[in-house]
Amino acid sequence: MKLILKNGQRVVKDNELESIDIAIEEGVIVELGHDLEGEQVIDLKGKLITNGLVDIHVHFREPGFTDKETILSGSKASARGGVTTVCAMPNTNPVPDTPEKFQAIQDIIERDSVVKTFQYAPITEELRTDKLVDMVAMDSFAFTNDGVGVQTAGIMYEAMKLAASLDKPIVAHTEDESLLYGGVMHEGIRNKELGLPGIMGIVESSQIARDILIAKETGVHYHVCHVSSKESVDAIREGKRQGVNVTAEVTPHHLILNEMDIPSDNAIFKMNPPLRGKEDQRALIEGLADGTIDFIATDHAPHTMEEKSGGFIDAPFGIVGIETSFALMYTHFVEKNLMTLEFLIDRMSHLPARLFNLPMGELKVGGVADIAVFDLEKEYAINSDDYLSKAANTPFNGYKVKGMCALTLVDGEIVYHAFEN
Known part of the structure; x- marks a missing residue:
């Protein structure tokens, strides 16, 4: 089954971003481009996509x-x-x-x-x-x-x-x-x-x-x-x-x-x-x-x-x-x-x-689909009650930050999806 990560943005240089769709099949990136189609589509809505x-x-x-x-x-x-x-x-x-x-x-x-x-x-x-x-x-x-x-x-x-x-x-x-x-x-x-x-x-x-x-x-x-x-x-x-x-x-x-x-x-x-x-x-x-x-x-x-x-x-x-x-x-x-x-x-x-x-x-054709997606726009407060770790011993509880992880894939398999948690 081909997975499409649609409407992501990847870093080109420094802080410069470009829009990209990524197609993943059998754990590997098989296509980069725009308007890609597949059996499963996740719309990233402009979020940062990176290795x-x-x-x-x-x-x-x-x-x-x-x-x-x-x-x-x-x-x-x-x-x-x-x-x-x-x-x-x-x-x-x-x-x-x-x-x-x-x-x-x-x-x-x-x-x-x-x-x-x-x-x-x-x-x-x-x-x-x-x-x-x-x-x-x-x-x-x-x-x-x-x-x-x-x-x-x-x-x-x-x-x-x-x-x-x-x-x-x-x-x-x-x-x-x-x-x-x-x-x-x-x-x-x-x-x-x-x-x-x-x-x-x-x-x-x-x-x-x-x-x-x-x-x-x-x-x-x-x-x-x-x-x-x-x-x-x-x-x-x-x-x-x-x-x-x-x-x-x-x-x-x-x-x-x-x-x-x-x-x-x-x-x-x-x-x-x-x-x-x-x-x-x-x-x-x-x-x-x-x-x-x-x-x-x-x-x-x-x-x-x-x-x-x-x-x-x-x-x-x-x-x-x-x-x-x-x-x-x-x-x-x-x-x-x-x-x-x-x-x-x-x-x-x-x-x-x-x-x-x-x-x-690596975000290239043939690269292993170990991928993270981050929301750079939405501000949120770190809350240790949300942790998946068993521990919460952090001095940063309550800090307001941007850059929450929205999606993580390992070998093309979704291992974390914020919208499902």
């Missing part, structure tokens, strides 16, 4: 923490955000640190995920040990200990050397635990006003500087998760200048918020790395603009509202974000002429897919 988004940093919590999220609920949330390819972190229980445990998660993904979900393998057994996993035996696209930093330089060197021989990326949550001192939010102005222990920027940047030197020695593709500080941006920029194969991501919440947006001792604003100072925020925006930071990823981190209902000290780190990432970025940056729509789509789809060799849709 599906790609998010290389999500937490789906299964197995082990299914009260927070599951692969099914997380993938449905992804579809609601226009995201068609995701990469799930390995801080589950059990950690997928053997081929058998890894395959068990793959089986759940194959059964339940409505989007293309790629599972990371850990760098070390149980994430916190100094024993490398059997990278050769693990059928993973990349390796990470996200949630904790690799504390020992020698272990990181051995991991990078082996990953480089396999042509697989090392993806790093950079956090020197010897510098944490029990911190729960950024060491700056707001933590002192609230009387809370701070997390210095060098907790992150010192490990990045270390790892870039090791990456230069080993030749591995080294990727930095959720960059948050000015010094981190500086270190990555210098690494790139020296020819190191280093890439980096930044989250929407670190681009949009800073420490001064935290209203009180409210754990909804607790995330790792924390919301940092205004100077750090400016450095992140500039780093994304000049290519030092390569792309945007959400670090979607679901927790129960009971866990996040108190203050910073006892609550877990993390916020959800995959259902609102495009709308928040579009509203705060494209609408304000701080970046073009073409740039935003590139940093939320093309670049992460290319740098990590992941599949993605």
Whole structure:
């Protein structure tokens, strides 16, 4: 059966749009044009049509923490955000640190995920040990200990050397635990006003500087998760200048918020790395603009509202974000002429897919029909009651935005349709 997406608008250049109909058959785009006909027609009424988004940093919590999220609920949330390819972190229980445990998660993904979900393998057994996993035996696209930093330089060197021989990326949550001192939010102005222990920027940047030197020695593709500080941006920029194969991501919440947006001792604003100072925020925006930071990823981190209902000290780190990432970025940056729509789509789809060799849709004849449709005109208020995620721990509840996802297709199959929800 031929599906026609009628009266869509695609980006031609910068913010310039052109009207287009798209015909899809057997999961592939078979025709682009106007006045196309088929057995099933969806009138997009001038909404933006683009390839599906790609998010290389999500937490789906299964197995082990299914009260927070599951692969099914997380993938449905992804579809609601226009995201068609995701990469799930390995801080589950059990950690997928053997081929058998890894395959068990793959089986759940194959059964339940409505989007293309790629599972990371850990760098070390149980994430916190100094024993490398059997990278050769693990059928993973990349390796990470996200949630904790690799504390020992020698272990990181051995991991990078082996990953480089396999042509697989090392993806790093950079956090020197010897510098944490029990911190729960950024060491700056707001933590002192609230009387809370701070997390210095060098907790992150010192490990990045270390790892870039090791990456230069080993030749591995080294990727930095959720960059948050000015010094981190500086270190990555210098690494790139020296020819190191280093890439980096930044989250929407670190681009949009800073420490001064935290209203009180409210754990909804607790995330790792924390919301940092205004100077750090400016450095992140500039780093994304000049290519030092390569792309945007959400670090979607679901927790129960009971866990996040108190203050910073006892609550877990993390916020959800995959259902609102495009709308928040579009509203705060494209609408304000701080970046073009073409740039935003590139940093939320093309670049992460290319740098990590992941599949993605392409709006061309023969392209896989992984497609997202966004309403750029209608303003709405983010309401966590509408989430398809099991979690609602977000500081953006109530924010007015444009860019709601209206329709998502994966391999030509409709996996989210706003008009049917």
